[in-house]
Amino acid sequence: MSDRKATLTIDGIDEPLDLAIYDGTLGPSVIDVGKLVSKGVFTYDPGFVSTAACESTITFIDGGKGILLHGGYPIEQLAEKSSYLEVCYLLLHGELPSAQQKAEFESVIRNHTMVNDQVSVFFRGFRRDAHPMAIMCGVVGALSAFYHDATDISDSLHREISAHRLIAKMPTLAAMTYKYTKGQPFMYPRNDLNYAENFLYMMFGNPCEEYKVSPVLSRAMDRIFLLHADHEQNASTSTVRMAGSTGANPFACISAGIAALWGPSHGGANEAVLAMLTEIGDVSRIDEFVARAKDKDDPFRLMGFGHRVYKNFDPRALVMKQTADEVLGELGLKDDPLLAIAQRLEQIALEDEYFIEKKLYPNVDFYSGLILKAIGIPISMFTVIFALGRTVGWISHWNEMISNSYRIARPRQLYIGPVKRDYVELDERE
Numbered sequence: 001m002s003d004r005k006a007t008l009t010i011d012g013i014d015e016p017l018d019l020a021i022y023d024g025t026l027g028p029s030v031i032d033v034g035k036l037v038s039k040g041v042f043t044y045d046p047g048f049v050s051t052a053a054c055e056s057t058i059t060f061i062d063g064g065k066g067i068l069l070h071g072g073y074p075i076e077q078l079a080e081k082s083s084y085l086e087v088c089y090l091l092l093h094g095e096l097p098s099a100q101q102k103a104e105f106e107s108v109i110r111n112h113t114m115v116n117d118q119v120s121v122f123f124r125g126f127r128r129d130a131h132p133m134a135i136m137c138g139v140v141g142a143l144s145a146f147y148h149d150a151t152d153i154s155d156s157l158h159r160e161i162s163a164h165r166l167i168a169k170m171p172t173l174a175a176m177t178y179k180y181t182k183g184q185p186f187m188y189p190r191n192d193l194n195y196a197e198n199f200l201y202m203m204f205g206n207p208c209e210e211y212k213v214s215p216v217l218s219r220a221m222d223r224i225f226l227l228h229a230d231h232e233q234n235a236s237t238s239t240v241r242m243a244g245s246t247g248a249n250p251f252a253c254i255s256a257g258i259a260a261l262w263g264p265s266h267g268g269a270n271e272a273v274l275a276m277l278t279e280i281g282d283v284s285r286i287d288e289f290v291a292r293a294k295d296k297d298d299p300f301r302l303m304g305f306g307h308r309v310y311k312n313f314d315p316r317a318l319v320m321k322q323t324a325d326e327v328l329g330e331l332g333l334k335d336d337p338l339l340a341i342a343q344r345l346e347q348i349a350l351e352d353e354y355f356i357e358k359k360l361y362p363n364v365d366f367y368s369g370l371i372l373k374a375i376g377i378p379i380s381m382f383t384v385i386f387a388l389g390r391t392v393g394w395i396s397h398w399n400e401m402i403s404n405s406y407r408i409a410r411p412r413q414l415y416i417g418p419v420k421r422d423y424v425e426l427d428e429r430e
């Protein structure tokens, strides 16, 4: 708690109200408005623009300066020096692992990659042309029916086992989803491969021939998982926390997070970016699309631009752009026409008064799709990849909440509906 306090004077209430101010280690302080309800008023902040909903030690973002820290470590350093599983450990435990902890953690994850065989039967209830995210919402939620042995959320060991299971099984489920929509047989995980290699093997291997995983692609895949690992209290993470605040089991909560991620304003944007670049089709049509994005009467937005928190640049987008350059270069795909459109679009938008004034910069989703496309991931799987990478963030926040004192999340409202009135009989209604 800080020595500072905020004093609020409310018309119609005699005494000014002193509200405590809490300081974090970084970032804006918060004003504790919890006791306002006792004075008969609520705060009003649609979209939670100025509202901190919890305390957290996991991730820090300074949107004005373009800073993203996990456990205090800058994302640029993690992307360059670390690996996805090491970042998973960092998010779950708050510290980088020692060599022994790293080896043990990787071994635990490797040894949980298989899913109960009955899960494959569950898949068969879906249409083959179902959107992969629709399947993911269902199968991840269904895990609670398969792993009910460890869903006592008050037991820290159960919570840890669930976290390991989720991180380990998401690549298996994601790849099964892809295989199912392709009509190909599911591939069992191979525990001699690392996390990203195993995912690519399950996606692109088949039982008829040997599949050699390209080191260029597995490095790129690992980088993409890492860049999506966590992003503090975004819409899907807040959804997971909200579902978790009711005491729901972790698999159900992560399924809720997947559903929230699917929307085009959030994780669904990576799919939408590629669709947009494909629709633009040629550099000569960029001006037309930029004009549409600026037109108040046109709902079209430049997908992959803008962010609620970043008002300078998204540091993940910078690393993603570099990765796109490297990967497309290494694969000899530098002449990809969509890359040319993306680069030109970025340049035009960044010089445009509308985008400058509204502080709209490319976000993480702008370049990730180009890398995923180069790896061979179909567009409809892009948001699934985001979900896979973000699972560790969701489960870390869920675990942080359950480990500390928490209450059911129950926002209030400004009611603007009809005042009390008497029921009107059917034959008396107009």
Ligand code: CMC
Binding pocket: 234, 264, 265, 266, 267, 268, 269, 293, 294, 300, 301, 302, 303, 304, 305, 306, 307, 308, 309, 358, 360, 363, 364, 365
């Ligand atoms: N293209 C054109 N105009 C835009 C865009 C865009 N991409 N984004 C925001 N604006 C305008 C918007 O019309 C509004 O203008 P005005 O003030 O004149 O009404 C202003 O900028 C502020 O926009 P907002 O919608 O109030 O901002 P927000 O913080 O509520 O929304 C956002 C943030 C990310 C949803 C939004 O920028 C957007 O829809 N971007 C495109 C979708 C996208 O790329 N999403 C991925 C986000 S990053 C990864 C993730 O979170 O999953």
